[in-house]
Amino acid sequence: MKIENLADLHVLIHTARTGTLSAAARALGMTPAAASAALKRLEGQLGSRLFERSTRAMRLTAQGQILLDYAQRAFDLLAEGESMATAHHGTLVGALRVAAPSDLARNMLLPWFDEFLAAHPGVELALSVSDTPLDVTRDEVDVALRYGPLADSRLIARPLTTTRPMLWAAPTYLARHGTPTTPQDLLQHNCIAFHIAGRPARTWRFGRDGQWTEVRVKGNRTADDAALARDWAIAGHGIIYKSVPYLHHELQHSPLVRLLPEWDTPPYPLQALLPSGRFVPARVRALVDFLVGKFDGLQQE
Known part of the structure; x- marks a missing residue:
């Protein structure tokens, strides 16, 4: 096996998502020098350049894109295995990264999230509240709540409600x-x-x-x-x-x-968006099912 340190692959993934090595280093809690050394180590082990570097951004090479695709699939499989191995009698555990519009979160979602977390004490919620939508794939969001039609074919949508x-x-x-x-x-x-x-x-x-x-x-x-x-x-x-x-x-x-x-x-649909092709942990599916039930009850009211 040429790749000796799997942590180096995290640097590859975050650099591809953020576009810069410094942003990847901040996301991973490491210094830019350490992140740069990780990429150089990967390139040396594989004998291929993974990024074309410029003063503004870093762009994946063809070889870098191939490794990125397989690295993401590998970590998704590890996440799936971890989820299955730690699921004890249906207990949900792990972090939930959710993005939602600010007013919707403040006026409706906060008490619903409280109810969900009380029912599943092993789950940790990381909530991003903004009226500027995050990139679900790049920003590592597990589920994003958005109004309007689905415009990104890389995502899958679960309808929550239709408003006017x-x-x-x-x-x-x-x-x-x-x-x-x-x-x-x-x-x-x-x-x-x-x-x-x-x-x-x-x-x-x-x-x-x-x-x-x-x-x-x-x-x-x-x-x-x-x-x-x-x-x-x-x-x-x-x-x-x-x-x-x-x-x-x-x-x-x-x-x-x-x-x-x-x-x-x-009509103006509200949807839960998830990255297409990524393993969806049980805790994410449970949250989306929970929200579907809440919005169904609201419509009946």
Whole structure:
């Protein structure tokens, strides 16, 4: 066996994912010099260059890509064996790395995660909360919760629920500015836009009797954090276009008013995304099944 230290393969995998040796070293808790020595050791043992190096990034060679693919498969098999060997009478153990939108996590998921961890004390949760989606494969996420259609063929999706954005405003705002009765009335209102893919989503769609219309709204506030947009609406600063799961807590504890309820809005799926081809530990499958049940119960409510 030419490869003498399997830990060196972790350096290869993390360097390929992050694109730089320094980022890989930080992720692995080692010095850049040690990470560089690990790669040089691998290349010396195999007699092949694994990366093309530049001042900005490191790009895999053809030989490096081959080794990366097999290394990932090898560690997946080890993870599967570890999971099976440590599973005692159905007990779930190990780390769960979950990524979720910030407002969804704060308003709905946190108590659900508490319930799941209480039922499975051997599981450790590492939660990444952001409205900027992580790369599921590169950032080593076990499961990511995302809205919208699946755009990456390297992922597999488990549907959780389908939501529809709705119009909401505080009574204080409506008392000052009036209540819109048609989508076109929104052109006369302050509409709070939420960023999607780095840009404010200002085109809002409405349908009735099979006919759809789009309104290009305007306003003096935009946010890349859903919680900020929600708080502005609660404070009476404008109208928001958001789905019920995001506002589950507010619907129970604040006087937000739904507007234009007779108009349809486009469906917006929420999905649990997992890396395709990677071994899925029992703890990950259990969490996804748990969330499916929770969202099913929410829809029934």
